[in-house]
Amino acid sequence: MLIVNNLVKKYGKQNAVNDISFELQGGEVVGLLGPNGAGKSTTMKCIVGLLRKTSGEITLGGFDHLSVEAKRLFSYIPETPYVYDLLTVQEHLQFIAQAYGVRDWKDKTDKYLEIFELSDKADKLGRDLSKGMRQKVSICCALLPDPQVLFFDEPMIGLDPRAIKNTKQIFKELKNAGKTILVSTHLIDSVETIADRVMILKNGNIVGNDTISNLKHQFVQEEGTTLEDLFLEMTKDE
């Protein structure tokens, strides 16, 4: 579904993403892990077209990632949930429904607003929402078009425990529905249970890209090792 070939992103002379290649098959859930500054957000922003890649090739469903056709296939949940100050929660969803051509948006809107406990905030303006609520709006907007691929960039930041639980539940439901998900996060346990595979980035390079069990087998030989231990082992400074 997603093919990234030799992606390079430079800021000036510095390589933020250093010639990485990977693929995401349809229905796969992949966790993108890495320490701060590893290049996770940059990679994701290059894929969704917010940053211009220095070189490399990215295709989504066979289309170039910058084409309108590719964009119909995915949704992106950004790290910082900016919203329109003067649009209500409901209007945000209506806006997205129009942008993506979602027909039965009203029922879906009600469903997602209920899941994320935003039903009573439907008429609230964006400027009056807390950061957590904005994040919820952002997630609802991403789910509304029912995309094939979802890119979550630190989706749990700012969410309350119930919303985190609901988001994890949503991940499971999306996985069961055959959606492809790439989720970048620092909350390792949030992907441990649902990720088919993890990719660990360090200094713009992929230092591990496999199933959790294979990576454990490859890098840590001890029994009872968690994904967190594995992450710390693979990203430690030499």
Next chain:
Amino acid sequence: MNEIRLLFWKDIRILINNIKLILKNPLRLLPYAGVVGYIFFMYTMRMKDRSNGDSTEQLKNLDLDAIPSIDFATQNIIGGITVLALIFLMYQLFKATKNNVSFFKMADVNYLFTAPAKPENILIYYMGRMILPTLGGAIIFIAYGASQAAASFDFTTANLVFLVLSLALFLFMLWPIRFLVYTLNTKFGVLEYIKTGVIGLTLLLAALILIPGLMAEKFWQGMFSWISSPWFDFFPLVGWSRGIGSYLSHGNMLISLGFVALYVICYFVVVKLVIRFSGYYYEDVLEATKSNEEKLDKARGKKQLGESSYSLNTSKKLALPDFGTGAKAFYWRNYVHSSRQDFHPLFGLYSLIMVAVGILLAGLSLFDWFSHYFIYAYLMIMLLLYFFAGIGRASVGDLKKPYFILVPASWSSKFWNLIKLDIVQITLFCLMMVIPAVLIAGLHWLIVPFFLLATIELYLIGFGVNLIPQIALDEGWDRKLIKPVMIAGIFFFGLIPTFGLSLVTFIITKKFVWALGACSVGCFFIAAILMHVSLDVLKRLEFKEV
């Protein structure tokens, strides 16, 4: 063109929600009503003057033989306005080589840029939409200007429409042009060529003023003769706007519409070029959009002004002394910050320049043709400057950080360490400037302590004026209403009597030194009261996080 429809729908919804917000709180309209009232008042006053017929009477009595063949006054007014517009245009072009223009919000980045929408359609819509704020600004400006000039000109609807168009189109066209300049730079890396072009054009325009000026009998008579001549109306943007606005004098609609047509053609050419060269521009506007959003947040008070805004050298390696523990950490932090801002934390480049100017003025005062009053005026300007520096200090720094509350030290100690570096800097600056100045110019030696005291006191007054309402008053109407009352109180019962006393002292003694002495004594009491209140309210400081 689904994107255009979608964006139009979004903006209509935003407009409706804004109207709803205003209706919820109509008091928001009060300042606007004030502006409209002022314009209306000025208009009626000017119309009254006009009906008195003073100007026409003057015209009748005009000695036609005394009028020069060239109306230099009109020429210089037209030339002056043209030069101002040209400076603004050059500045905008130069700015475009450094930063990109962003028409977008971060919400657009998150929701629109990742949506299946064509980037060029989004750009076309947002670029076209910029006509609304520029038109609005132009209407307000022309309404204000017309109300002031109503006695001299006959403002018909057509006059006003063309004046509004001339200003609005000029401001509007700058946006796509700036975007194009940045786009060409990112696409082809032609920054140096564009910069050279802008500098070359600036020199050419300067020559257009200098050459006729030097050729004329008197410089001021000739300097604007070229750029105020009718052929300059064909100079892009500035000239075209002048051509549109000149309807006021010639009344020929066809000529003015011709210049409007030039703008329309230019807009379409620039848009075509922008669409062609901007390509996938999302990354180019990302930084500018984020920075605009942050500025907006700061303006709304959501975020404090970052200290890094003033930093000159962030990578400077520092070997700093340890000043001690507790609240001294704040002095240390200010010291570090100041070290990065200037070549020395206690005495920087600006201080050096100001000292040099002071000493230069003192040196010049030794000549007969240069009065001591220039030094006195300079000292008073410095006093005013440090008053504003005090006001600014309360907005930047540790005060809004949680550490200021958390550090285990007394409030008075924290407060002292917060302002200590400024006091040291002020003291050094004052002494280094005023001692040589007094010695060179042969002024009274008491100016040294009086100036030092008055500067520190005015700095503390400025600091207190801004700090007290920030901490003591909650957000909203409290701060908006009580702050001006408080400032007015400080002015009416503190600063004005002090300056009054100073002035009286000067009139009686005819000596600046005693006037400065009176000022420093008066300011001492105001500063003492404000510092007492500041220390008292400081205990109520709480960390406000958004």
